[in-house]
Amino acid sequence: MPPRLGLILAANRVYAAFQAAVARMxxxxxxxDTIWRLQNHVFALSDxxxxxxxxxxxxxxxxxxxxxxxxxxxxxxxxxxxxxxxxxxxxxxPALPITTYLITFYSSQFIPNNRRPSIYVSVLPTLESVLFGANISDLLTRYTHPILDVIAWLPYGVGHFTVPFIVAIFLWLFRPKQALHLWGRAFGWMNFVGVVTQIIFPCAAPWYEVIFGLTPAEYSMKGSPGGLLRIDNLLHSHGYTIAFSNSPVVFGAFPSLHSACATMEALFLAHFFPQVAPFAWGYAAVLYWATMYLTHHYLIDVVGGSCLAIAFFYFFLPDDLKGPFATASPTGVLANGSAHYNGHGNGRSKYEIYDIEEPHLDGDGLSYELSSDAGSDEEDTGIAYRSPGMNGGSWDPPNSAMPLIGPGAKQARRTHKHTASIASLIRADDRVEDGWSPIGNGTFVFPPTPTRSERDVR
Structure with missing residues (x-):
């Protein structure tokens, strides 16, 4: 397929998905309307x-x-x-956890300094050397180049702020709304817990070690853009210098929320769009390297942020969005074409829910096989198929029931409990002469009443 045609087909698919998503809104x-829903809401413990x-x-x-x-x-x-x-x-x-994280991140700068915990400067480099045998983040900063700066800047300085919206848009367009709600919960609570950890356990980043060494840090110090300063010089701007100098959380090295967000994005893309999993994890790997190359995080920070993302992803992931249901369309259709009912992922048809046999095609239409369990007792046998000559559980169906009995009638099968309402009326004209048929020549025939002499003889 020519690349141009592929792009056109992809654009048409996105546009069609956008129209469908807008129609569902x-x-x-x-x-x-919201107040009425709130009044009729049944509150649970999860609320x-x-x-x-x-x-x-x-x-x-x-x-x-x-x-x-x-x-x-x-x-x-x-x-x-x-x-x-x-x-x-x-x-x-659904985005309440995200807004909770944002207000926590922004307002944390107003905490009085005398109420804040001490800043840890040497804990992270020490842990990195002990756990990994060397200061990996320091080794990655020994050689720099403008091309490497741009490669690190794109995921760290651009992708970190745009990819979450791209993931949310694709979930909204191509997956059930439960997936988008899951994104809001997992992404929001992960960042919230990460920020709270940074407030309780403040640690200096590698850029602090480069500038000040291991001298004690104070909250009055301004943040530094680290390696992003080279991007400011390359773009002839001061955007990242101003942003990091006024960061609400200056000493928030552990855990790395950049790596946590990249891991969460890769987990969602790999789970709900398996075809892009290699690209998602490739992006995450580049960002892991960028966090250390730009002197913003130690390797232990990257590992901690990734573990935080994995924990929150699998903690919030419901069973309804596991397995093949992860790739179901917003209309509830699975990748194999079967139904994904109500978007909740039970995947069972109405025949399985009510424990009855599913009809199958026979010729030009639907065919239902009526059957009976030979091992069942008389109460489980349809009344239309009971024979007066039943001996030891064996029975011969009457001629009136033969048109309804298929070749597999004597096979044990789970099916409906048959009634006599239809079967007893078949060939009822042949029974009029017996005097008991309910439909004889358009009238109801009552059985003859025996005389007293006839009763005495009996």
């Missing part, structure tokens, strides 16, 4: 997680100094408004 702008969001946000809003009061009150008002409107809540409600 809740387009209501009425907050009453206590929203209490964590409320308490965490309230705590950081209190200590937040920029913007000051009362401007900072617009943050919760705006967020509540986005959650009340159905059109926006379908995105912002």
């Amino acid at each position: 809740d387009k209501s702008l009425n907050p009453r 206590l997680v929203y209490l964590i969001h409320i308490v965490n946000s309230a705590f950081w809003l209190v200590i937040m100094r920029v913007p000051g009061f009362p401007l900072k009150l617009f943050i919760p008002v705006l967020h509540i408004g986005l959650l009340l409107v159905p059109f926006t809540s379908q995105f912002f409600l």
Whole structure:
């Protein structure tokens, strides 16, 4: 296939998926719809997680100094408004863990210095030397080159801020909404726990060792762009210098959230889009190297961030999104064409759910084989197929039932419990003469009443 034609087909597929995704969206702008859903919601123990969001946000809003009061009150008002409107809540409600992480990351800079723990300067390089036999991150910075700078900059300085949105968009377009909600939970809580760890266990990055050695650090010190300073010089700008100098978390080397995010992105892409797994893990490997090459993290930080991502991915991954259900389309169709009911992944048909035999094609239409279990007792035998001459469990079906009995009638099979309503009416005209048929010549025939002499004779 020519490359141009392949690009056109890919673009058409993305456009068709976008149209379908927009059609599936809740387009209501009425907050009453959300309030009505909240009133009819059956609260469970898992809903206590929203209490964590409320308490965490309230705590950081209190200590937040920029913007000051009362401007900072617009943050919760705006967020509540986005959650009340159905059109926006379908995105912002699953993204609550991400917004919780963002407000924690930003507001942590306002924690009073006298309330912060001591900064660890030598712990990470010591651990790296002990665990890996050498200071690997220092060895990777011995040789630098502009080409290597650009290769490291693209995933670390660009991909880190854009790839999460790309993963979310592809999950929204091509996978059930449960996958997108899983992305919000796993990605958000992973970053939240990572930031909290950095606040509780502050550690200096390799750039600090390069500039200040192993001298004690203070919170009043500004952050450094490290190797990204060469990118600023290459682009004739000061963007990364300004960004890292004003970073809310200056001493947040462990764990590396850059490597954690790359690992989480690779896990999601490899799980839900297996065809791109080599590219996803290749991107993650380059970013692992970039974090150390740019003097922002030690190898122990990279390992810690990756372990954090793996733990949160498999902790939140439900059974409904494992196996073949991971590649199901948003409409619930699996890769092999079978149904993925309701997007919940039970994968069972209605015949399996109700424990009955599935019809199969026979000729031009559906054929249902009626059968009976030869080993069942009289109560389990359809009344239309009981013979007056049953001996020892064997029976001969009456002629009236023969048209309904297939060649496999005597095979043991799990099927419906048959009733006599239809079978007893077949060939009922032949039974009118016996005086008991319910449909004889369009009238109901009652059995003759015996006389007293006839009863005495009997």
